[in-house]
Amino acid sequence: MASSAITILYALSISAPPVSSYPDDAGKKEHHVHGGFKNPWDSWRTIGFGDMWRLASRQLNGHANKPDTTPPTVPVRKPEFLPSRETSKLRATWLGHACYYVEFPSGLRVLFDPVFEDRCSPVSWLGPKRFTEMPCEVRDLPVIDAVVISHNHYDHLSYPTIKEIAKTHPNCHFFAPLGNKQWFTSSGIHNITELDWWDQRDISLSPSHESKVEVGNSTGSPPSSATDIEARISCLPCQHTSNRGIFDRSKTLWASWSIESGGQNVYFAGDTGYRAVPDLPIGTDDYAPEFNFPSCPAFKQVGEFRGPFDLGLIPIGAYDPRWFMSPMHADPHDAVRIFQDTKCRKALGMHWGTWVLTEEDVLEPPQKLREALKRHEIPEDGVFDVCDIGESREFE
Template structure:
C-alpha cells in the first residue's frame, strides 16, 4: 500500500519543552561529555577507551595479514526475513514492535503514535552505492509500505544508522514526520532539506502533541505546527501525546574520516499511550583489553569498568516496558568493546536500565565485524542463563519483519 495515500488521518506535530521529563542526575549540569572547546563530544567514563580511526584500521589490517581475522559466512539461510504486517489503523491497545533489520524498529504505541528508529533502507550502509558493507539479508519492505510515521528517532550519524536517501524519502512520503536527533546533527538535516527536526542533549526531553488535521489542504507547508497555529481537527480522530527523551550511551560518531565525535550520539526513551520504551541505538558497556583466545573477559580476575549511565537511566527514567538493545558487531573485543556491546554486555544493560522485556537489535543485516552472523542470539541465550533470566519471552530476538506485541507485564 502507498503510505502517502492511505494514511487514515493527517497529523501535525507541536513539539514543546517537556513538562514530564523526569529526574536528571546531579552531574548532568556539568556536561562532561562536551569538549571544552565546544567543538565536539566525548565519552566521560572510565569504561571507554579512545581509539583513533587510524589505530582501528591498522589493527584490523594486521589481523587480516596475520591470519587472525575471521570472515563471517553469509551463505543463506541466515536470519529469516518475512514481510511485515503493519496495523491498518491507529486503533490498538497494545505496544507493537516490528524489526526492519539492524537497528531499525517500527513501533506502534497504544493511542496511535507511530515511531521509526534508525531507518536505513539501502542495500549498503556506506556513503557510496557501489562499495561498503552490503546487506546479506533482504529488506523486509519498502518505505512506501509503512502506513504512517509520526516521528523518526536517530541515535547517531554512522551510516548504518543515518541514511540520506532514506531520510529524504521519508520526508517525501510523510511530510509531517518530525525527526529527533542528538545535539549537533540538526544542521545535516537542514542541509538535506528537512526542517521538522529537534536536536537534544543527553537528559533533555520534549513533549510532542499530534493533532489530526482536516485535510492535506489544511496542513502547514513545512509539516510543523507551532503553538500559535490553529489546528483543525478531524471528527472522531484522537490527539496523540508523547514524551521523547534523549539519554546517554557509550559510542562515537562520524560521517567522514575528519569529523569524528563532532556530533553527539544517544539512546532514547519514548513514552506514549501508557507505554514506555528505551532504544539503545548503538553502544558499548566496557572497554576490554586484548586477552588470550578463549579467555572470558567477565572472569572475576578482570575488573574492567562498566558504563554507569545505564543504571542512571534505569533509576531515573525506568522502568521500561520494552528495551531495544544492541547485541551485535562486537568482535574482536579489544577493538570493538568500547563502542559495541556483546550479548553479555547487553544483558547487563538490560538489567541496569530496568527494562521489563527486550528485543535484540544491531545484528543480522550487514557484516560490520568478525563474529559469525548467527552468533549473537546464541551468546544472548548463554548470557541470560548466567543471570538466571528466562531465555524466551524476556529478552528475545525475532525474524526480520516480525512483530511482537506487549499488552501488560507479559508478552502476548
C-alpha cells in the first residue's frame, strides 16, 4: 500500500449508545407481524398474484418496453481510491447499482450493498446480466471497515461477494436488518450485527499492529499518527420488501441507514418506494394537483430525528411500470421528495445503470431527475447529481 496508515489493522468494537430520540410511533413496532415484517403505512400496497401475472403478460404480448442496452450507455471508469485513511473531505465512489464505497474524513471506510457479480441471481448462468462492466474487483478496495446491507434481494446481497469480502478483509464487520443474521452465520460469517428500525450502534476502531480478526480485539503499539476512529450507525425505516426464494417473502426486514463519523453524516436510502400509484394513462403526471396519493411518512421522521445529512445516497431507477413498481421503487420525482424529507444537503443517485430490472430506458432516470429538480427549483448540478460508475465525488 502507498501509506503505512492503510496497512495498520484497526480492531473494531461495537457498543449500544445511550437511547436517542425517535418518533412516538416507533416503539409500537407496527412493522412487526407474526413470522415477519410489513410496511405499516397507507403509502404501501401489497403486490398480489394478479399484478405479477399482468406484468408477465406484458412481456408475452409485446406491450412491455424492452430497454436498449447497446453501448454506449453509462460511462464506466476505473475507481481511484485514496492511498491512506487521511482525507479532509467526505468521499463517495459509485460502484454500480446500489453499491457505494464511502471514505469518511475520520478514516472510516464503509461499503454499501456490494454486488460484484455479473448477474444478480441465485445462479451464475441465469437472471439479469450487467450491461455495464464492474468498475473494479473486491480485491481492489484498499480497506473495508463495515459493510452495510439494506435487504436480502439478490441485487443488494450477494453470497459470492460477501464471502470474498470476508476473506479479503477479515476484520470487516457486517450490518443488516433484523432476520438476516442467520444467513450470514450459515455462510460462515460471524462478524455480523442485525438491527431493527431506529436501533443504533457505536463503532470504535482502534489501531493495532497485531493481525487479529476477532471483533473488539486490540493489541500492539500503534504509531502515534494512528488514532481511534469513532462512528454511529443507525438502522432506519424505508418502504420495500424482502425475499430470496418463493416462500420467504417479508420474513426478514429491509432498511435504510445512516452513518455519522467525524462530523459527517451520510444517509443510505437502500431500496425503497415512496408512494403507491395506481394504474394511470401513459404520460399522466401522478404528482399533478388532482392526485394526492399518500406518501411514506418515515422519511420526514428520518430527517427530523437523524438528519440533517451531508450526503444522501438515494435510488432513482427501476420504477416502470409505475402501477407495479411504485410501492417498492422510487422514481426520480419520488427521489427528490425523499431528498427533501430526509434533509439531505447533497445527494447522489443510485439503483440504476447496471442491470435491466424494469421497463424504463436505461438512460431515462437521470433525465427524469433533472426534470424533478427543475420542478422543485433545485439546481440541476451540484445538489442532487448522478455520476459515472467508478467515479468519486467529494463533499465538504
